[in-house]
Amino acid sequence: MRTDIFARLDREPVPPKIEVPRMTRTRLALFGGTSAFYFAVVVAVLLSTWLVTLDWKIMLFRPYQQWPELHAFLDYYVVLGQRGPTAVMVAAWLGWRSWRQHTLRPLLSLGAALLLLNVTVGAVKLGLGRLGPHYATQVGSAELFAGGDIFPSGHTANAVVTWGILAYLATTPRARRYLSALSAVVALGVGLTTVYLGTHWLSDVLLGWAAGLLILLALPWCEPVIAVVEAWVLDRRDRIRERLRARRRLVPSLPVASGGPRLFPAPVDREEPSREAVGAAGHARPARSRPSSDRLTA
Numbered sequence: 001m002r003t004d005i006f007a008r009l010d011r012e013p014v015p016p017k018i019e020v021p022r023m024t025r026t027r028l029a030l031f032g033g034t035s036a037f038y039f040a041v042v043v044a045v046l047l048s049t050w051l052v053t054l055d056w057k058i059m060l061f062r063p064y065q066q067w068p069e070l071h072a073f074l075d076y077y078v079v080l081g082q083r084g085p086t087a088v089m090v091a092a093w094l095g096w097r098s099w100r101q102h103t104l105r106p107l108l109s110l111g112a113a114l115l116l117l118n119v120t121v122g123a124v125k126l127g128l129g130r131l132g133p134h135y136a137t138q139v140g141s142a143e144l145f146a147g148g149d150i151f152p153s154g155h156t157a158n159a160v161v162t163w164g165i166l167a168y169l170a171t172t173p174r175a176r177r178y179l180s181a182l183s184a185v186v187a188l189g190v191g192l193t194t195v196y197l198g199t200h201w202l203s204d205v206l207l208g209w210a211a212g213l214l215i216l217l218a219l220p221w222c223e224p225v226i227a228v229v230e231a232w233v234l235d236r237r238d239r240i241r242e243r244l245r246a247r248r249r250l251v252p253s254l255p256v257a258s259g260g261p262r263l264f265p266a267p268v269d270r271e272e273p274s275r276e277a278v279g280a281a282g283h284a285r286p287a288r289s290r291p292s293s294d295r296l297t298a
Helices: 006-009 025-046 050-061 070-083 083-101 105-128 154-168 175-197 202-250 295-296
Strands: none
Touching: 025 050, 025 105, 025 202, 070 105, 070 154, 083 105, 083 154, 105 154, 105 202, 105 295, 154 175, 154 202, 175 202, 202 295
16 A cells, blocks of 8 residues: 555545535525626616726726736736636546546536536627627617627636636535635636726626626536436446457457467368279279389380
8 A cells, every 4th residue: 555645646446425515505595695696787787877887987997008017917817717728727637536536527517517607608698799898889888789798707707617616526625615715716816807908897797706606506406417427427338348348258368379269260171182093893993103214214
């Protein structure tokens, strides 16, 4: 048994017992409160209230011009909210966890969260069609139903979901607390960075935070489906393994030259019949021998 620190990187002999999060009363209360906040932001933008006025004030303030020294760093920091790079990084980590713990639940949970994110956030984006600050046409307008796709902020919602899934899948309360704080800081920074760069209104970011949090809070409702999919995939894997093992049993273990079994029967050598003259009575008579060279020269 390995006792060094690298032993923790080895695959566990048996799948550990993992406590699956449930939809508790606290989670339901948070889900209801976040939903109310979500709809409040949407209504505030639809009615062009003080929130839209605040959006325009921040946009005209142009933070990227007020603090230009931060621009280079924040251009890289905002990548932590992009779908492709973050999904690859998190999927690599969760894939290793799936291999180590003999379970597909981490990867399936990430897939379910990203699917919900694409469907819910994408539908609202296309439905409201809001233009971004750089494409705004009328000062003070909410810029809705104009063919845009920035409300809610996909960067912000993706940062909440992608990094928050690590806290959701944590196996200890201590790790869950630390990862929750870390994901909250990253998501908060990504949202504010988009406002600084002028790619999103402040209300876009508020709705993105709410949209991402709603997906994380709703994940326990997806756990039964995740369990069914995992059981189906593992069953298919076991069937494929059995088929491969059955095929390997038909392959000879030793080469034929070494005495191993033959897959095909060996060809039978056919002897050519001797050419003998047959007499009239049916008795064979020996063929005339060819005179030797000695007789020819005698």
